[in-house]
Amino acid sequence: DQQVKQNSPSLSVQEGRISILNCDYTNSMFDYFLWYKKYPAEGPTFLISISSIKDKNEDGRFTVFLNKSAKHLSLHIVPSQPGDSAVYFCAAGTSYGKLTFGQGTILTVHP
């Protein structure tokens, strides 16, 4: 039973446009959410996070939105750049437990 799911295996966008990556979760005990970015042959690297007490967190071109009632979070990248092409993992956790990851979404940004 996968508690964190990224239902879009891939996303393709044009450079300069917005990329929206989605993530759904089932465990209402999750109180912290993170996005990781992964390039081929490398490990995931931390991108941005959000606590359950917030509904938005912004860091430069990256914004994460959290909708707790829908158990849904999304990552917006504006404007998208070719260097953003990577696999994006969302993860969720509690302050007393382990992180649970989704299966990732492959983002391709075309020049």
Added chain:
Amino acid sequence: DTAVSQTPKYLVTQMGNDKSIKCEQNLGHDTMYWYKQDSKKFLKIMFSYNNKELIINETVPNRFSPKSPDKAHLNLHINSLELGDSAVYFCASSQEPPWGGGSTDTQYFGPGTRLTVL
């Protein structure tokens, strides 16, 4: 000066063999993890150590045995390898343990070890 390193990067072996994957972090972190990325691409935690003590032990066959000689190293030994063990294994570290807010603490990942069992 790689923060989290794993060796080997690729490992191809026969069914039934025993193999080890090594992980080292030079970040001074107290907590280390092993994750398995399965064929469906989910990253799933297997083990976590804090200051050389096992703190997370998921439902993993006991053919998998982690060993932490010191807090900078967490090795993974796998006995009697099976076809289903083929996956990419990632090591990670964080400053805090999960109960100390570690699940909210940034985890730093190694580059992964692709294990192929023939």
